[in-house]
Amino acid sequence: MTKARLHKPLPELTDQTRPFWTAAKEGRLVLQKCERCSTFNFFPKPWCIECGSRELHWTDAQPTGTVYSYTVSRSVAMNYPGWKDELPIILCLIDLDDNARLYGQVIDCAADEISIGQRVGMHFESISDEAGVPKFHLVR
Numbered sequence: 166m167t168k169a170r171l172h173k174p175l176p177e178l179t180d181q182t183r184p185f186w187t188a189a190k191e192g193r194l195v196l197q198k199c200e201r202c203s204t205f206n207f208f209p210k211p212w213c214i215e216c217g218s219r220e221l222h223w224t225d226a227q228p229t230g231t232v233y234s235y236t237v238s239r240s241v242a243m244n245y246p247g248w249k250d251e252l253p254i255i256l257c258l259i260d261l262d263d264n265a266r267l268y269g270q271v272i273d274c275a276a277d278e279i280s281i282g283q284r285v286g287m288h289f290e291s292i293s294d295e296a297g298v299p300k301f302h303l304v305r
């Protein structure tokens with residue numbers, strides 16, 4: 166673990182969120198999928214965002230999507246100095262191909278290269294002994 170990583174916030178793993186983080190540690194994207202209406206839900210919650218069913222099961226999802234929106238942070242975000250070496254940070258809302266939307270950081274991309282509608286792929290970074298985090302990269 167690098168010193169910079171120590172200054173980044175880590176997710177709180179709960180019974181509701183643990184499958185997402187531990188799958189990311191293994192290099193997989195899993196999302197809750199509704200058994201009743203087949204909607205993928207993100208972020209994890211006890212009921213389906215579309216129909217309210219509590220019949221949700223963790224399911225592998227496609228690690229690809231499209232940039233819905235983005236912002237570029239050119240200063241240290243939220244007072245966490247661990248981000249400083251990564252500036253500027255490109256934070257995006259990504260519409261996954263499985264019709265869920267999630268926040269993510271696009272890396273290996275200059276700030277002026279990002280735009281709405283671009284295709285992105287996902288890879289995973291280990292952030293603790295039991296959690297990983299999805300990161301995105303442009304599909305060129």
Ligand SMILES: [Zn+2]
Pocket residue numbers: 199200201202203204213214215216217218
């Ligand atoms: Zn549903």
